Amino acid sequence: MAKYDLVIIGSGPGGYVAAIRASQWGLKTAVVEKDPFLGGTCLHVGCIPTKVFLHHADLYDNFKRAEEFGFEVKGLKVNWPSMLARKDKIVKKHAGGIAALFKKNKVESITGSWGRIAGPGRVAVEKDGKVSELETTYTMLATGSEARSLPGVEIDGNTILTNREILLLESIPKSLVVVGSGAVGVEFASIFRTFGAEVTILEMLPRVVPLEDEDISAELAKAFQKKGIRIQLESVVESVNKDAQGATITYKDRTGKSASIAAEKVLIAVGRRPLIDNIGIENTKAKLERGFVHTDAYSETAEPRLYAIGDIVAGLPQLAHAASMEGIIAVGRMAGKDVQPFDRKRCPNATYCEPQIGSIGLTEKQAREAGFEVKTGKFPFLANSKASILGQHEGFIKVVAEAKYGELLGVHAIGPLATEIIAEPTSALGLEATLDDMAATVHAHPTVWEAMGDAFNSVRGLTINY
Numbered sequence: 001m002a003k004y005d006l007v008i009i010g011s012g013p014g015g016y017v018a019a020i021r022a023s024q025w026g027l028k029t030a031v032v033e034k035d036p037f038l039g040g041t042c043l044h045v046g047c048i049p050t051k052v053f054l055h056h057a058d059l060y061d062n063f064k065r066a067e068e069f070g071f072e073v074k075g076l077k078v079n080w081p082s083m084l085a086r087k088d089k090i091v092k093k094h095a096g097g098i099a100a101l102f103k104k105n106k107v108e109s110i111t112g113s114w115g116r117i118a119g120p121g122r123v124a125v126e127k128d129g130k131v132s133e134l135e136t137t138y139t140m141l142a143t144g145s146e147a148r149s150l151p152g153v154e155i156d157g158n159t160i161l162t163n164r165e166i167l168l169l170e171s172i173p174k175s176l177v178v179v180g181s182g183a184v185g186v187e188f189a190s191i192f193r194t195f196g197a198e199v200t201i202l203e204m205l206p207r208v209v210p211l212e213d214e215d216i217s218a219e220l221a222k223a224f225q226k227k228g229i230r231i232q233l234e235s236v237v238e239s240v241n242k243d244a245q246g247a248t249i250t251y252k253d254r255t256g257k258s259a260s261i262a263a264e265k266v267l268i269a270v271g272r273r274p275l276i277d278n279i280g281i282e283n284t285k286a287k288l289e290r291g292f293v294h295t296d297a298y299s300e301t302a303e304p305r306l307y308a309i310g311d312i313v314a315g316l317p318q319l320a321h322a323a324s325m326e327g328i329i330a331v332g333r334m335a336g337k338d339v340q341p342f343d344r345k346r347c348p349n350a351t352y353c354e355p356q357i358g359s360i361g362l363t364e365k366q367a368r369e370a371g372f373e374v375k376t377g378k379f380p381f382l383a384n385s386k387a388s389i390l391g392q393h394e395g396f397i398k399v400v401a402e403a404k405y406g407e408l409l410g411v412h413a414i415g416p417l418a419t420e421i422i423a424e425p426t427s428a429l430g431l432e433a434t435l436d437d438m439a440a441t442v443h444a445h446p447t448v449w450e451a452m453g454d455a456f457n458s459v460r461g462l463t464i465n466y
């Protein structure tokens, strides 16, 4: 029987990153992956393909404004098949990149194989009906998640879609209803609206991107409505029925009345369920919390030497970078390194719709509910010179700070490069920085990032540019 220090089941951003770091720390590591390729949801049907399309949508938006930028562009057309081809090329390149990194780092890759816990220190690997076993000191579950549907709504992959099938559409639909306005829902709404689809978002809660600060939700709703995206809030979908034109979605609107809307395609984006069926977890001491795996701050389950990371973990934001960081910390722990536990409050959120959203830490409401005396400041991109150069003036940065000592509690940005400039407050919160520290930080000019400096100063009414 092959013997390892660590066997990881799943090669998404949790599993593959953990494997490389484990190898760097000297652990003999194997990764079992059911798909014939490496990279998981993030690379194949999540972060990367959606960001390719969002970048293309951004370019298209700019081309449409060519005259404003001093260009004459004639005959501008969207070539959807070549966009699909570019997306596939990028995904393939990066899947090959992970395989090359595994080789370089001597991580054994066992693809096209279903992994399952066979007992303490044993992982069963099933390929083409044949089962073999690996012996291992540590086991890590990194099996990820898949899209949930709604009760009674069957995903047929042709009209009623999840993030998987929508990425394979052969043409841009005339109309699209997006059920759910979390990150996945608003990103696809943004992409397809830019390329000309009539888009309607149905959201059960009273605001879009409901996990973000309330001001961010309001700003995104305003920007989306300006683009022509219809938003129906407090709308509960009751049924989705296919017909010759596509589907009819029936929902209860905010007044409690039944309403319906027809669309060529429907995207169900109502959250993701952990993939933990048939992986042998039921025969271990690991505890579940509403279907997710409960772990300690270092990702160990209640079963000794069994770790779980990423989208299957209870209470963890379902984000690629959260999965990766958990993996890095967990293998550091296995290798006896001095690692800090994962601080879930210090994990940035990034949503790449147009306008983008980047956020970290507490929202204003959460800060007040946590008992802080709160002071906030806001700086609009309207007053940032690089935003003028880019021609992207929408949005603002909102800073939430503790009133007396100026401790940074949260930063919420919506607008140009928001997913990039959130890097600064992410480090700042990690280092427990105060408004004084941030006010003393030099921000390069002219940058979009510079707006962050103004935003920190805005809490004390000391903004220069607004």
Ligand SMILES: Cc1cc2nc3c(=O)[nH]c(=O)nc-3n(C[C@H](O)[C@H](O)[C@H](O)COP(=O)(O)OP(=O)(O)OC[C@H]3O[C@@H](n4cnc5c(N)ncnc54)[C@H](O)[C@@H]3O)c2cc1C
Binding pocket: 009, 010, 011, 012, 013, 014, 015, 032, 033, 034, 035, 038, 039, 040, 041, 042, 043, 045, 046, 047, 048, 050, 051, 113, 114, 115, 116, 142, 143, 144, 145, 163, 184, 275, 278, 279, 309, 310, 311, 312, 317, 318, 319, 320, 321, 322, 323, 350, 352
């Ligand atoms: C449309 C979309 C866009 C997204 N965009 C972003 C983004 O921009 N930024 C971001 O941070 N996050 C984004 N996410 C979330 C991100 O994709 C996930 O948080 C991340 O992929 C989770 O990583 P993971 O390693 O836990 O699982 P996954 O990436 O899901 O990987 C799990 C792997 O395990 C394999 N597996 C499962 N069961 C078994 C088994 N029994 N045996 C062998 N292999 C198995 C699967 O085949 C898969 O390869 C997005 C998600 C979606 C759906």
